[in-house]
Amino acid sequence: MKMTPMIETFVMHFGEMGSRWGFNRTVGQMYALLVITKDPISANQIAEALSISRGNVSMGLKELQSWQLIQLQHKPADRKDYFQTNGSIWDMANRVFEERRKREMDPTLSLLRDILLDTPANEQEQHAQDKLKEVHDLLEGITKWSSELQRLSPEKLDTLMKLGSGVGKVLDMKDKLLKRSNE
Amino acid sequence: MKMTPMIETFVMHFGEMGSRWGFNRTVGQMYALLVITKDPISANQIAEALSISRGNVSMGLKELQSWQLIQLQHKPADRKDYFQTNGSIWDMANRVFEERRKREMDPTLSLLRDILLDTPANEQEQHAQDKLKEVHDLLEGITKWSSELQRLSPEKLDTLMKLGSGVGKVLDMKDKLLKRSNE
DNA sequence: CTGAAGTTTCAGTAATTATTGAAACTTTAG
DNA sequence: CTAAAGTTTCAATAATTACTGAAACTTCAG
Numbered sequence: 453m454k455m456t457p458m459i460e461t462f463v464m465h466f467g468e469m470g471s472r473w474g475f476n477r478t479v480g481q482m483y484a485l486l487v488i489t490k491d492p493i494s495a496n497q498i499a500e501a502l503s504i505s506r507g508n509v510s511m512g513l514k515e516l517q518s519w520q521l522i523q524l525q526h527k528p529a530d531r532k533d534y535f536q537t538n539g540s541i542w543d544m545a546n547r548v549f550e551e552r553r554k555r556e557m558d559p560t561l562s563l564l565r566d567i568l569l570d571t572p573a574n575e576q577e578q579h580a581q582d583k584l585k586e587v588h589d590l591l592e593g594i595t596k597w598s599s600e601l602q603r604l605s606p607e608k609l610d611t612l613m614k615l616g617s618g619v620g621k622v623l624d625m626k627d628k629l630l631k632r633s634n635e
Numbered sequence: 636m637k638m639t640p641m642i643e644t645f646v647m648h649f650g651e652m653g654s655r656w657g658f659n660r661t662v663g664q665m666y667a668l669l670v671i672t673k674d675p676i677s678a679n680q681i682a683e684a685l686s687i688s689r690g691n692v693s694m695g696l697k698e699l700q701s702w703q704l705i706q707l708q709h710k711p712a713d714r715k716d717y718f719q720t721n722g723s724i725w726d727m728a729n730r731v732f733e734e735r736r737k738r739e740m741d742p743t744l745s746l747l748r749d750i751l752l753d754t755p756a757n758e759q760e761q762h763a764q765d766k767l768k769e770v771h772d773l774l775e776g777i778t779k780w781s782s783e784l785q786r787l788s789p790e791k792l793d794t795l796m797k798l799g800s801g802v803g804k805v806l807d808m809k810d811k812l813l814k815r816s817n818e
Numbered sequence: 819c820t821g822a823a824g825t826t827t828c829a830g831t832a833a834t835t836a837t838t839g840a841a842a843c844t845t846t847a848g
Numbered sequence: 849c850t851a852a853a854g855t856t857t858c859a860a861t862a863a864t865t866a867c868t869g870a871a872a873c874t875t876c877a878g
Contacts, residue, residue: 458753459763465746472657472739476866487770488763495825505868510826532824541769545777556655563648570641580642580671586724587670594728597796608803613780620791622805659836678855688838693856715854 453501459488463502474552475519478504479512483521483537492525492534519551542606553598557591564588636684642671646685657735658702661687662695666704666720675708675717702734725789732781740774747771 455463463484470480481502486493493501499509513535516522523538537544564584572578601609615622638646646667653663664685669676676684682692696718699705706721720727747767755761784792798805 456756456760458750458756458760462746462750462763462767465743469739469743471865474655478867488766490759490762506824507826507828507869508867511867514826541766541773545773556652560648560652563645567641567645573639573641576673577639577641579673580645583671583724584645590724590728593796600802604803608806611806612802613776619783619795620787623791623794625808654835661837689854690839690856690858691837694837697856 453493453497455485455501459485462488473548474555475515476512478502478508479515482509482512483516486516486522486535486537489536492527492536494532494534496532498535520547540606542609546602549598550602553595557595561588561591561595564591636676636680638668638684642668645671656731657738658698659695661685661691662698665692665695666699669699669705669718669720672719675719677715677717679715681718703730723789725792729785733785736778736781740778744771744774744778747774 463481466484467477467481470477470483473480475483481504482498485498485501495506495509495513498504498513499506502509513522516535517524521538521544522535525534525536527534539547564587567584568581568588570581572581601612604612612619646664649667650660650664653660653666656663658666664687665681668681668684678689678692678696681687681696682689685692696705699718700707704721704727705718708717708719722730747770750767751764751771753764755764784795787795795802
């Protein structure tokens with residue numbers, strides 16, 4: 453597994469971005485390598501290509517599997533494990549969004565729900581609770597909406613994305629349509 | 636500035652989540668404190684309430700200002716700087732999305748554009764480029780779409796969010812409407 | 819059943835990132 | 849203009865997070 457300069461550039465960059473995307477550098481590199489490699493590759497090949505320790509690769513693969521971003525493959529007459537990316541690029545994006553929502557929103561949402569059950573002790577706490585309610589509603593809105601979006605078929609999602617600012621127009625049409633059907 | 640247990644719980648939690656949201660612990664705590672505090676407060680009050688160093692507060696305030704999440708206020712006959720949160724909760728969410736897009740997508744998008752200009756040297760690189768194109772298109776799609784969404788008025792955004800899975804239905808209606816107007 | 823090949827775990831260490839606090843700088847009341 | 853009050857910077861240090869590599873474990877061909 454030698455990487456061409458082009459591939460190396462991409463893999464290294466993905467590593468650097470990894471931490472911003474919610475996983476660490478080596479996990480990012482590993483995933484990038486799997487994305488651009490056609491055939492399934494073994495943990496040893498990954499370790500060799502990226503010059504990282506075998507143990508680290510094993511940990512990283514476990515994490516990528518838990519995110520359901522990669523899949524285990526077996527070759528006939530070979531008991532080694534081979535890996536390849538799982539699903540389309542769209543699936544990948546969905547998984548990443550989902551996982552990040554779990555880490556970044558769910559814990560806060562749950563804490564806010566608890567706090568909002570308390571009775572405010574004074575004016576200061578009353579004001580604080582009002583603000584917290586706003587934050588709560590925002591997070592809940594985003595959470596619900598994003599899970600609705602994930603439920604849409606890829607085609608509809610694609611339509612929606614391509615619509616861009618046209619979304620505004622469609623919303624206007626919706627109002628007209630509803631009015632018409634009520635008449 | 637003493638914090639009640641309720642407020643402290645929230646502030647500390649926001650600190651812990653901070654790193655997942657793109658800023659560090661103390662910046663998260665500071666922002667949380669500013670969100671739930673009604674009147675503008677000074678840097679010293681923040682340092683005292685959170686038991687963090689004055690220098691750290693100064694850095695954090697600078698960062699929050701660069702995100703446009705807080706605003707400087709002056710009190711008459713007082714040359715101290717006071718701070719308070721800037722804009723609605725919605726504005727806050729927009730700023731955070733915007734800032735994260737800059738950090739998390741723009742650099743990758745720009746790298747991918749560059750790589751895609753290269754001529755693939757062999758079959759392996761050809762396959763890699765095909766994959767990179769997919770990633771590029773996805774990121775570009777998300778980027779464009781999210782900036783379109785930000786351009787929508789808060790009311791329309793709200794409608795869109797409340798629509799939830801109804802989005803699918805509206806898309807169907809759109810098709811019908813277009814058909815009808817073509818007839 | 820044995821051992822060779824492969825995989826996983828984890829304690830120790832390295833690398834990175836956040837925080838402090840003291841010194842330098844800025845502002846303005848008097 | 850001076851000095852007191854406030855603010856900012858940044859080198860040193862602490863805290864956190866990632867990575868290595870050796871040892872323990874697992875699997876299966878022969």
